[in-house]
Amino acid sequence: MTDPIPVPILAVNAVSRSLAGREIVRDLSLSLRRGEVLGLLGINGAGKSTTLRMIAGVLAPDRGQVLIDGADLYETPELARRGIGYLPEQAPLHRELTVEEFLRFCARLRGLKGAAVGAALDQAIARCDLAEVRRRLIGQLSKGFQQRVGIAQALIHRPPLVILDEPASGLDPVQSVRMRELVASLRPDHAVILSTHLLAEAQVCCDRIAILHRGQLRHQAATSAERTEQLEQQFLRIATDLEPVAGVGV
Numbered sequence: 001m002t003d004p005i006p007v008p009i010l011a012v013n014a015v016s017r018s019l020a021g022r023e024i025v026r027d028l029s030l031s032l033r034r035g036e037v038l039g040l041l042g043i044n045g046a047g048k049s050t051t052l053r054m055i056a057g058v059l060a061p062d063r064g065q066v067l068i069d070g071a072d073l074y075e076t077p078e079l080a081r082r083g084i085g086y087l088p089e090q091a092p093l094h095r096e097l098t099v100e101e102f103l104r105f106c107a108r109l110r111g112l113k114g115a116a117v118g119a120a121l122d123q124a125i126a127r128c129d130l131a132e133v134r135r136r137l138i139g140q141l142s143k144g145f146q147q148r149v150g151i152a153q154a155l156i157h158r159p160p161l162v163i164l165d166e167p168a169s170g171l172d173p174v175q176s177v178r179m180r181e182l183v184a185s186l187r188p189d190h191a192v193i194l195s196t197h198l199l200a201e202a203q204v205c206c207d208r209i210a211i212l213h214r215g216q217l218r219h220q221a222a223t224s225a226e227r228t229e230q231l232e233q234q235f236l237r238i239a240t241d242l243e244p245v246a247g248v249g250v
């Protein structure tokens, strides 16, 4: 007998959402398995953050369904949300707390108690390479460290799905490289979906790229299957409203 196909960690089924009378995301479907990193690529205003907000459960779709590890995010929100870690575009940090204080607070918010809090804290700090700043105030850290604290809060309860909205935005080149390494290191334990408008960034740390334009998914490819120049050409064609090259796509 063959093994049953595992339930995807994330299944987005025909999701649409309008804001201020305009359809921002239209009929979008995606799925993601454990161990996969998916890059949602698109120009400014393509609908990446709106899509991620729906997947994170902070913005309800008008139509369609989001399943987290098989649980419907809008019918069984408590269950589904336990499976999500989310870093929004503006990291939700408390600048007046130390890294440790903030992450303890996040662990408790996520329902961890007693010794589990300390264990989760140590693990998130080690994972995000924050040991040297664990007793520093968040407000005094560099942008690179602050983003890593943002990722640590998303990982604190070890969710199967990690959602990162432009995690490398505003980082210097050195911090960007470290951020890509951190994202890639999440692969064995989590499914990761991240947004970016930088193709090079997506290519380095993602297994698959999905190009979003005007709220629609226009192209998907494994990063190993297409060369950088091919992907760049597809992205430019889509972003300038030309048809993508036939033969590969969603």
Ligand SMILES: Nc1ncnc2c1ncn2[C@@H]1O[C@H](COP(=O)(O)OP(=O)(O)OP(=O)(O)O)[C@@H](O)[C@H]1O
Pocket (backbone or CB within 6 Å): 019, 020, 024, 042, 043, 044, 045, 046, 047, 048, 049, 050, 051, 197
């Ligand atoms: N609350 C809102 N009300 C009205 N329009 C909105 C709202 N939020 C986003 N939009 C619009 O929806 C479109 C998509 O926005 P979104 O932030 O999802 O794009 P994005 O691809 O993440 O862009 P960026 O790379 O600039 O962050 C934009 O035109 C934006 O102005």
